[in-house]
Amino acid sequence: MSIQLKHLTKKYEGSDTPVLENVSAHIEDNEFFAIVGPSGCGKSTLLRMIAGIIPISSGSLYLNGEVANDLAPKDRKLSMVFQSYALYPFLSVFDNIAFGLKARKQPKDLIKQRVDKALALVNLTDHRDRKPKDLSGGQRQRVALARAIANESKICLMDEPLSNLDAQLRAKMRIELKELQQKLGLTVIYVTHDQVEAMTMADHVMVLNHHHVQQIDTPLGVYQHPSNEFVASFFGTPQINLINAQYQNGSLKMDEDFIMDTDDALIEGHQYKVGIRPNQLQINSDVNNGNAQVVNVSQLGDRTMVEARLKNEQEVRIVLDGQVDIRPQQFIQIEGANGYFIFDADDRSLVSVKKGALTNA
Amino acid sequence: MLKSFDNKALEELNDSNASENERAKKGLKKRSDFGYAVLFLGPSLLLLGVFVFYPMIKTLYMSLFLTNNFGQTTIFVGLKNYTSLLTSASFLASLSSTFIYVIGVMVLTIVLGLALAVFANQKLKGIQFFRTIFSSTMGVSVSVAAIFFLFVFNPTTGLLNQMAGLLHLPQLNWMTDPNLAMITVIVSTVWMNLGFTFLVLFGALQAVPRSLYDAADIEGASKSYQLFKITIPMISPSLFFVGIVTLIGAFKSFGLIDLMTAGGPNNATNLLVYRIYQDAFLNGNYSQASTESIVLTIIIAVMTIIQFKVLEKRVNY
């Protein structure tokens, strides 16, 4: 079951600005496709357009090669897991899962067989007669999942299904979800604002911001080749450093004392943003008077995160392996980066990717 | 918001001296609020005592006696008033028309109120206007409604018969045929109830999460399936609430009956409360009216207890 979006646009009546504009994508069969973006970027709207809950203003939606714009949701042969789980509080777990099958008037034994199977898949067989209010958050999440599974449609839409769970459970469910997707051969479109989920689970990621698609790529692709400053800053923890710099005489000048040479042909005197992932920075802490002063040090166990301030007040995050003995107020010397991106400060687009280049400051 | 009130209270307290503060703190340890309770509860208790509890006991008392023209109890008859009432054909007829009326009113009110609420719960331009209209009958008092409906059902000049005349349909004697008269009072009562019912049910509908319907759409449930399998179960506490309120209200119906049919024709609409009124304030038969009042009280009490018991469990889930 492939899904194709062609120039999808959503505009509400009486509003000038579209909620989504010109969204195109191709989602292959059996693919785990994540839609990521900050809240309000239109990702849930996009999912609902695919589901058929919200009408498409313009553009075309193809399901398995056929235009599906006008299909009723029930005819799109897909299932959906909601952020709120959308469980019916007055029905037992079993009946919740069986709801759609009953609505479609399936024979009783088929319903039972499918629901039992779904229950087993999510390990809820023992809870079949409980009401949702008697379940934990994680269990409710599984019920929602089981309901989608019992549907046996090959496309499953998921709208931030894990966002109401605590961190540990979320990590566990990520793995389970991915396993389930592969086991059942589902095509999953997964909406999330959590880049980690997107990175860990997805085959392809669509990054949405300000009603537009920013980039569609593999998780590694968006990490390694962010098409713009937004994408770069959205992926990776801790967040990428975006340091203002001016190009002067073949160097990017971030600060009086922090200048990097570059071989890119950049515009003389133009403003750029240098994106350096915190773990790519190299520092020397054994200096008396470096180019940055440490503001805060967090020991993360296997790593140490250092927040330092350049002399022109720009802040820089550095992640170092192991436990490093650095104290606040101490001066350090930022020496260079193993790789970095250069973004245009005006249109924020990617200008150049520098990889593995050890550059002297 | 709260802070400002606290400040206000504190400002006032600044004037009070330390000993008062001291006392308040002591009060924390050993609270004896009896004096306050008298002040706060006294007026309400007094009123309820005089106008609710005493009359109930008095009614019960009177129902065990015969009363004279001035409503004074004269001869003790024990439960004879009850036995003669419950074997009186006309009272039983009255009781059965009351039940017909009450059930008719309740069913129609809920069905129509739900229909209005469902249709008003759409996203359409100008829907607010319709919502306002649907709730409007709550602001129409009984005498006004009766006047409107007396005109609608008037045999010669009424809207219905005039329309029937135009369409060459038979003109019905709405107010004088016993069966039709019952229908007219039911229709009028339902109309009056609609606004309130609509408001409650509409409020309940709006509280149902949209995602439940989205999920059902995707799973292939038709709109009617959703109505019966999602909407109604989800709003069942409110449905139950308006149902029982309507039921209790219908048992207490008086105004419309008084204004529209005065219990007639041939006692067809002589509902319980109207009968009480007639027996007491037209026939001067206070002991019989008291006996009927006790029957009414028992009915209402049972309904109310059911209401509390069920709502306590919050109905569906």
Add this chain to the structure above:
Amino acid sequence: MNKRLWITSIIGVIVLAVFGVFFSAHSNADQSAQSNQRIKIIFWHEMTGPGADQIQQFADNFNKKQTKYEVVPEYEGSYNQAIQKVLQTHGTNASPALFQSMDVSTGQMRNANITTPVQKFIDEDKYDMDKIMPAARAFYSKDGQQLSMPFNTSQPTLFYNKAVFKKYGVKDLPTDPSYDDIKNAAKEITDKSKGAVKGVTVDAYGWYFEEFMANSGQTLANMDDGHDGFPTKVDFTNQATVNAMNWLQEMNKNGSFISFGSGSTSASNEIASFLSGKLGIMLQSSASMGQLEAAAKPGDLGVTYYPRPNGQKSNGVAIGGASLWISNDKDSATQRGAWEFIKYLMQPENQAQWQKATGYIALNKDSQTEPVLKELYKQHPEAQVPSNQLARTKPNATNSGILMEGLVQMRTITQNAMQQIYAGRNVNDALKDAENQFNSYLAQHNKANGYSNK
């Protein structure tokens, strides 16, 4: 917050507006009432329509004529309601000084002992009661003592639409028609109009039920209809009643009868139907005369005496209507004021005006020579029929009203019986049920009030 402001301001505006309009409209009246300390005579009546207007007119005129009293008429609903209101408010500030109470409540009012018999004032003033029609005043007196002053006196009367009779070539009814006269005419109208016009109706009204018995010379209650003591039993299953009910049911069965139900709405619907030519004959109180004359074309209104049993001379019917009572819970000055107003109402010209406006019979003998009435009779000769009927009636126990309590209850019961009979129920069964029902009520009522005949 905003919403609250809205509500408060809107309510405020409404209240101010209402107060404003109200006080600007009524400030004059209030001032004049305050400037002179008149004694207020609260007068409860049960007249509607033209009757209510005329009473207001009388009160206004009376208030203008003198400065000592101020009569304030208050409409108190139906006769039935008013009786209990009077009994229930007696002795409180809310009670009236003067009230109107219907014919059949006389027994109850007398027993309740809440009024000052007008005889007291008649004696004080040496008021000439001979001027008042005897049949009317006899109804409201006991042992030679006048309890109350007859005021609005009506006769049950038969009205027929002469235009309809003419249209279908039916002969006019005789002035003293028998049951058969009416049955035949009604059948003829119904048949000839192919059912477009209904022949006859008789409102399911207890008063008519009682009058059928009166006109047959049949007592309804024992103790000579209460003239000899407290009745303990009623008799609805006598031959006279059965005859009358059979007659009504027969007309119903042959399709010439239409039932409008019972109560005030039925009366107004019936009159509307009559006036629009869809109904040939109806029983009505003579008090409808004013309204009917105003609406009908001159010469179209036929009026006859109350129907009599076949082959029997009519015994005469009891009057209907009501009389005026003076409450004994007000001070003597107020009671005197009430009496002064009664006297004013009974003046010949006022009684004449009363008959013209309403159709109630003018009770002052001198009224007949008043220009108002002469003019009325000239234009509407039929308007005289009720007075004639009253005049020819020789009072006896069966046609002078029933002095019994619980007549309101009895009427409810007999009216239901009539409606059941119209709906086809066996006449004897319906009457027997009604009789049993009322007898048990009466027994209980007498017991509860300690009435007994020793």
Add this chain to the structure above:
Amino acid sequence: MDIANSSQRIGKHKFKISNFLQYLLLIILALIVIGPFLLGLWTSFLPTSSITKGSLAGSLTFDNYVTAVQTTPVLRYLLNSFIVSIIRTVGEVLLCSMAAYAFVFLKFKGRNFIFYLFLATMMLPFEAEVIPNFMTVKSMNLLNTYSVMIIPFLTSAFGTFMLRQSFLQIPTDLKEESDVEGLSHFQFYWHVVLPYSKITLLTLAAYSFLSSWNEYLWPMLTTFSDQYRTVQAGLRQMQSTETFNNWGMIMASAVIVVIPTLIILFVGQHFFKSGLNDGSVK
């Protein structure tokens, strides 16, 4: 159930048609709901002569309103209703909130018993108690006064119950804090509890006003002159005297009478909706 969305899914063209159908349905329902009112409004502008002829056409005039205001006490009825309803509303909100306060914040012996006593009154219909109540107010010589329509209704178990539910939502911290600061019960009641629950108080007030305004049986039994009759008893009065004489004027009076409550309802609609659900179901 969201019908709008279901139809929006069906392409653009069909969408228009079904939208039209929905509006049509809504309009029909709206007409049914306000039909009787519209009919009344319309006839109130017609001369009575056309109405009794069974015609709904004719030249529209304000005559009926002029007649109603000039010849009937309809404005007096309105004034009476306002006086009675406003005092009753204020009284009920005040006394019920005080009683509710006692049940939530005061500790005293027999509190539960008294509370159940209050609840029990909800089972006792006023309609079944009119006879002794009539005798009571008669013995107090209150018949035919404003007081008779106000005093018996100055408190209610329903209102107390509703406010108690609302007061229970007030965080206990607030009470504890005010105890530490030494606020008296009156201060806490006035400065904290009442402002905190103002939505519920307003709902109760609106509800109380409407039910007072709509009170029918009691004013009818206890008032005997136009000086004190409220609109309900008054309209009954007018209707029974005038029915076949002046439909137009009766209708005009009905319209005059219905306008204030409609305004209150429309303005208060929003929290009526939430207040009724909260107060009753939760």
